Amino acid sequence: MSIITISRGCFSHGKEVAEKVGSILGYNVLSRETLIEEANQVYHVPEKELIKSIHDAPSVLERLTRGREQYISYIQAMLLEHAKKDNLVYHGHGSHLLLPDISHVLNVRIIADMADRIAFMQQIQNISEKEAMRYITAEDTNRSRWAHYLYKRDITDPHLYDMIININNMNIGDAAQMICYAAQMDSFQVTPESRQAVSDLAVGSRIKAAIENTCKTDLKVTVTASKGNIHIRAEAPSIRKTGYTNPKTAEYVKETMKQEISEELAAAIAGIPDIKNVVYEIVPPSYS
Amino acid sequence: MTPEMVLTMIVLVFVITLFVFEWVRVDVVGILMMVLLPLIGLISPKEAFVGLSSNAVVSIMAVIIIGAGLDKTGVMNQVARPLIKLAGKSESRIITLIAGTVGVISSMLQNIGAAALFLPAAQRIAKRVGLPVSRILMPMGFCAIIGGTLTLVGASPTILLNDLMTIGGERLEPFGLFTQTPIGICLLVTAILYFVIFGRFILPSAGGESDKGVTSDLIEAYRALENIYEIDIPGAAGEPKRLDALDIQSKFLVTVVAISFSAKKEKTFVPRSTDQISPGDDIAVVGRRRNVEKMAEELGWQIKPALEVFAETLARTNAGMAETIVSPRSELIGKTMSEIDFKELFGVNPVALFKGNRIYYSGLTHIRLQMGDTLLLQGPWERFHILKNYPQPRALTFSTPLEGEILRPQKSKLAVFWLAVALFQVIFIKMQLSVALMSGALGMIITGVLKIDEAYRAVDWMTVFLLAGLIPLGIAFEKTGTAAFIAERVLGLLGEPSPIVLLAVVGLMTSFFTLVISNVGATVLLVPLCMNMALMAGGDPRMAALVVGLSASNTFVLPTHQVNALIMRPGGYRTVDYAKAGAIMTVLFLTVELSVLYFFYGV
Numbered sequence: 001m002s003i004i005t006i007s008r009g010c011f012s013h014g015k016e017v018a019e020k021v022g023s024i025l026g027y028n029v030l031s032r033e034t035l036i037e038e039a040n041q042v043y044h045v046p047e048k049e050l051i052k053s054i055h056d057a058p059s060v061l062e063r064l065t066r067g068r069e070q071y072i073s074y075i076q077a078m079l080l081e082h083a084k085k086d087n088l089v090y091h092g093h094g095s096h097l098l099l100p101d102i103s104h105v106l107n108v109r110i111i112a113d114m115a116d117r118i119a120f121m122q123q124i125q126n127i128s129e130k131e132a133m134r135y136i137t138a139e140d141t142n143r144s145r146w147a148h149y150l151y152k153r154d155i156t157d158p159h160l161y162d163m164i165i166n167i168n169n170m171n172i173g174d175a176a177q178m179i180c181y182a183a184q185m186d187s188f189q190v191t192p193e194s195r196q197a198v199s200d201l202a203v204g205s206r207i208k209a210a211i212e213n214t215c216k217t218d219l220k221v222t223v224t225a226s227k228g229n230i231h232i233r234a235e236a237p238s239i240r241k242t243g244y245t246n247p248k249t250a251e252y253v254k255e256t257m258k259q260e261i262s263e264e265l266a267a268a269i270a271g272i273p274d275i276k277n278v279v280y281e282i283v284p285p286s287y288s
Numbered sequence: 289m290t291p292e293m294v295l296t297m298i299v300l301v302f303v304i305t306l307f308v309f310e311w312v313r314v315d316v317v318g319i320l321m322m323v324l325l326p327l328i329g330l331i332s333p334k335e336a337f338v339g340l341s342s343n344a345v346v347s348i349m350a351v352i353i354i355g356a357g358l359d360k361t362g363v364m365n366q367v368a369r370p371l372i373k374l375a376g377k378s379e380s381r382i383i384t385l386i387a388g389t390v391g392v393i394s395s396m397l398q399n400i401g402a403a404a405l406f407l408p409a410a411q412r413i414a415k416r417v418g419l420p421v422s423r424i425l426m427p428m429g430f431c432a433i434i435g436g437t438l439t440l441v442g443a444s445p446t447i448l449l450n451d452l453m454t455i456g457g458e459r460l461e462p463f464g465l466f467t468q469t470p471i472g473i474c475l476l477v478t479a480i481l482y483f484v485i486f487g488r489f490i491l492p493s494a495g496g497e498s499d500k501g502v503t504s505d506l507i508e509a510y511r512a513l514e515n516i517y518e519i520d521i522p523g524a525a526g527e528p529k530r531l532d533a534l535d536i537q538s539k540f541l542v543t544v545v546a547i548s549f550s551a552k553k554e555k556t557f558v559p560r561s562t563d564q565i566s567p568g569d570d571i572a573v574v575g576r577r578r579n580v581e582k583m584a585e586e587l588g589w590q591i592k593p594a595l596e597v598f599a600e601t602l603a604r605t606n607a608g609m610a611e612t613i614v615s616p617r618s619e620l621i622g623k624t625m626s627e628i629d630f631k632e633l634f635g636v637n638p639v640a641l642f643k644g645n646r647i648y649y650s651g652l653t654h655i656r657l658q659m660g661d662t663l664l665l666q667g668p669w670e671r672f673h674i675l676k677n678y679p680q681p682r683a684l685t686f687s688t689p690l691e692g693e694i695l696r697p698q699k700s701k702l703a704v705f706w707l708a709v710a711l712f713q714v715i716f717i718k719m720q721l722s723v724a725l726m727s728g729a730l731g732m733i734i735t736g737v738l739k740i741d742e743a744y745r746a747v748d749w750m751t752v753f754l755l756a757g758l759i760p761l762g763i764a765f766e767k768t769g770t771a772a773f774i775a776e777r778v779l780g781l782l783g784e785p786s787p788i789v790l791l792a793v794v795g796l797m798t799s800f801f802t803l804v805i806s807n808v809g810a811t812v813l814l815v816p817l818c819m820n821m822a823l824m825a826g827g828d829p830r831m832a833a834l835v836v837g838l839s840a841s842n843t844f845v846l847p848t849h850q851v852n853a854l855i856m857r858p859g860g861y862r863t864v865d866y867a868k869a870g871a872i873m874t875v876l877f878l879t880v881e882l883s884v885l886y887f888f889y890g891v
Contacts, residue, residue, distance in 0.1 A: 216856065217863060218847065238310070239853045240806060242843055243399045243436050243443040244348055244751040246356060252404060253854055255689075260857040285853060287750060288310045288806075 318757020394435025
C-alpha cells in the first residue's frame with residue numbers, strides 16, 4: 001500500500017515504466033492527462049489552460065495575475081483525491097512536488113541519454129534528428145523553468161527523489177521490478193500519520209482550489225490543514241491612493257474589505273467535507 | 289552635462305526604481321528625498337524642508353480638516369438623502385444622480401470618502417429597483433476619481449502643481465481653484481454619458497454582494513431575526529391600539545423597533561409599550577420572516593417590499609444591531625430591564641436575550657439580568673457610541689464592533705458657513721489657497737464643529753510627507769537644468785510637434801506612468817520635464833503642467849487604485865472588467881481633456 005510518483009523528461013520511457021509497475025502491483029495508473037480531464041469537469045476551466053499551467057513556464061503577465069497557481073491548485077486537488085485511495089502510480093513531471101512530505105510516497109525519477117531519447121522520439125513521430133533534439137531540449141528547459149518558478153526547485157536535483165533510474169542500462173521490465181521492490185519496503189508503507197498527512201493535504205488543496213475557483217483572483221491564498229483544522233491566510237494586494245485619504249476612511253475601507261473577503265472565503269469553502277474548524281487570517285490591503 | 293545633472297539623473301533613476309518596485313512605501317521615498325538631496329548637495333538644507341511649508345501641503349491639510357468637519361456634522365448625509373429619494377426607478381437617472389453627486393462631492397473632499405458614503409445607498413437602490421449593482425458602482429467609482437479633477441484641491445497631483453511651476457528660476461502664474469473646472473465638468477459629463485449609453489454593454493450584470501455589515505452577521509448568528517421589515521397599517525385596520533395590548537412580541541416573537549405616527553408626523557425609534565398604533569402609521573419590526581408574515585396576516589397589516597419611510601434612518605449607516613454583554617459590576621445585575629426603564633435610559637431596543645443556553649425573544653424586559661447575559665440591541669449607532677463611552681464600570685460591554693460615530697448635526701450650518709468663507713476668500717479676494725482653506729478649517733475648530741484633536745487625527749500624513757518630500761526633488765530636477773536637458777533630448781527625438789500634439793504625448797505619458805507608479809510621483813517627475821518641453825516647442829508650459837496634473841487621475845484600468853478596490857467586491861467585478869470599461873474611459877478622458885484644452889484654453 002503506497003503511492004509511486006514517476007517523474008521523467010519527455011521520451012524517457014517514464015510512461016511505459018509506470019504502466020508496467022501498475023500491472024505488476026495491481027495499482028491504479030494515473031497520468032497527467034486524466035487529471036486534466038477531471039479538473040476540467042469539476043472546475044469548468046478550459047483544458048488548454050490546465051495543460052499550459054502544468055507544462056509551460058508562466059509568462060510575465062501570468063506571474064502578475066497568478067493565473068497559473070489557480071489552475072495548478074485544481075490539478076493538485078484532483079490528484080489528492082486519488083492519493084487518498086492509495087495504491088497509485090502517477091506519472092507526470094513535477095508529480096513529487098504536488099504530493100510533498102508524505103512518507104508513503106515513493107518518488108522516482110527516470111533519466112535517459114539524450115541520444116536514446118532522440119532516437120525514441122524519431123521512432124514514434126517520424127521526424128528528423130535535429131527536430132527531435134530541438135523539441136526535447138526546449139521541453140527540458142520549459143519543465144525546469146516551470147518547477148523553478150512555482151516551487152523554487154531544480155527538478156534534476158537528485159535530492160528531491162528517493163530513487164533515480166538510468167533507463168539506458170536496463171530494460172523497462174527491470175526498471176519496473178526495481179520500483180516495485182522499493183515500493184514494498186517498510187519505509188514506504190502507509191502509517192496512520194502518513195494517511196493523515198494525505199487527508200490534510202487533500203482537504204487543504206480542495207479548499208485552495210475552491211477558493212481559487214470562486215474568489216477574486218487578486219487574493220494570495222495559502223491553506224494549511226491539520227486534522228481537519230484549517231488555517232486560511234488570504235492576503236489582499238496593496239492598493240494605491242487615488243487622492244488624499246482621511247485615516248479614519250482608510251481604516252473603514254480596510255475593515256470593509258476585510259469583512260467582504262472573509263464572507264467571500266466562507267462562501268467558497270461551504271460544503272467541503274472534512275473541515276472541522278476554520279481560522280481565517282485576512283491581511284487587508286495596505287497602501288503602497 | 290554638469291556633475292549636478294549627472295547626480296540628479298542618478299537620483300531620478302533610483303527614485304523611479306523605488307516607485308516601480310515598491311521596496312519602500314511612496315511616502316518613505318519622499319522622506320528619503322528630504323534627507324538625501326541636501327546630503328549630496330543637490331539642494332541646500334533649507335530647501336530640503338520647504339515642501340512641509342508649501343502651499344500644497346498646507347492646502348491638503350486644510351481641505352482634509354474641512355472635509356472631516358463636514359463629515360462630523362453629517363452634512364454629506366443631509367445632501368445624500370434628498371438626492372437618493374429623487375433617483376426613482378430609471379437606470380440612467382440613478383446612475384446620473386449617484387455618479388454625478390459623488391463626482392461633485394469629490395471635487396472638494398477625498399474621493400474615497402465620497403465613494404464609501406454612497407456605496408450602501410447605491411446597493412440599496414439597486415436592490416430596490418432590481419438593477420444589478422455592478423451597473424451603478426463602477427460609474428460611481430469612476431466619477432469619484434474624475435470628481436478630483438473639478439477643482440485644484442480635488443486630488444493630490446493638481447494641488448502640487450503651483451509648487452512645481454518654476455521654470456528657469458522664474459515662478460509661473462499659479463492656477464486658481466477653478467481654472468480646471470470646465471475640463472473637469474466635461475470629463476464628468478462624458479463619464480456619466482458613457483455609462484448611461486454603453487453601461488449595459490460593458491459592465492457585467494453580476495449581483496455582487498449585498499449591503500452586509502456587522503448587523504447581518506449578528507442576525508445570522510441569532511437566526512431567528514432575519515431582517516428589518518417595514519409594515520404599513522392600512523386605513524381599514526380598525527381602532528388605534530396600544531403596543532402592549534397587541535402583545536406582538538410574545539405572540540409572534542417579533543420586536544417593533546420604530547413607529548412612524550402619521551397623525552403627529554413623528555417617528556420614534558424606541559417604541560414603548562404605551563405607544564399607540566393607528567391606521568395609516570408605519571412600523572419597523574425585527575423578526576423571523578415567517579413570524580412577521582403570520583403577524584401581518586392575522587392583524588391585517590401589509591409588509592412593504594423594502595424599507596421606505598425608514599429607508600434612511602434605519603439604513604446600515606445610521607442604525608443597526610449590537611451584541612452586548614452585561615459587564616461584571618454592572619448596575620444592571622439583579623434587575624429587570626423594565627425596573628430600570630432600559631429603553632428610556634439607553635435609547636435602544638432590546639431584541640433578544642441570550643441567557644445560559646436559551647435565547648429569549650419575548651418578555652425580555654421582565655427577566656432578571658445576570659453578569660454575562662448577552663443582549664442583542666437595536667438602535668441608532670450614535671446611541672451605541674454614547675453607551676460605549678460610559679465611564680467604568682460600564683453597564684454593558686460590546687462584543688461586536690460598532691459602526692458609525694457620534695455626529696454633531698447641530699453644527700452643520702457652521703460647517704457649511706466655514707466652507708463658504710474659505711471659498712469666498714479664494715474666489716472674490718483672490719487669497720492664496722492655503723491661507724483661505726486653513727482659515728476655514730480654523731473656523732470650524734474654533735466654533736466647535738471639530739475638536740482640534742479630531743482635526744489632527746483626520747490629516748493624511750502619508751500624503752503630507754509624500755508631497756513634502758517630493759517637492760524638493762522637483763525643485764532639484766528643474767534647478768540643476770536636468771529637466772531642460774532631458775526635454776531637449778526628447779524633443780530631438782520627437783521632431784517639432786505642434787503644441788497640441790505635444791500635450792497629447794504628455795497626457796499619454798502621464799496616464800501610463802500613473803498606472804505604474806504613484807500619481808504624485810508621476811506628477812513630480814513629469815511636470816518639470818513637460819514644462820520644459822512645451823517651452824522649447826513654443827507651447828504654454830502652464831498647460832503642459834495642467835495636462836500632467838489632470839492625467840495623473842486617469843486611473844481606471846487597474847483595480848489596485850483605492851476607489852476601484854473599494855467597489856470591486858460589492859460590485860462583483862473582475863480585473864478584466866476594469867481593463868475593459870477602464871480602457872475606453874482612459875481614451876475618453878484623454879480625448880475630452882485635450883479637446884477642451886484645444887478649444888477653450890487657447891492651446
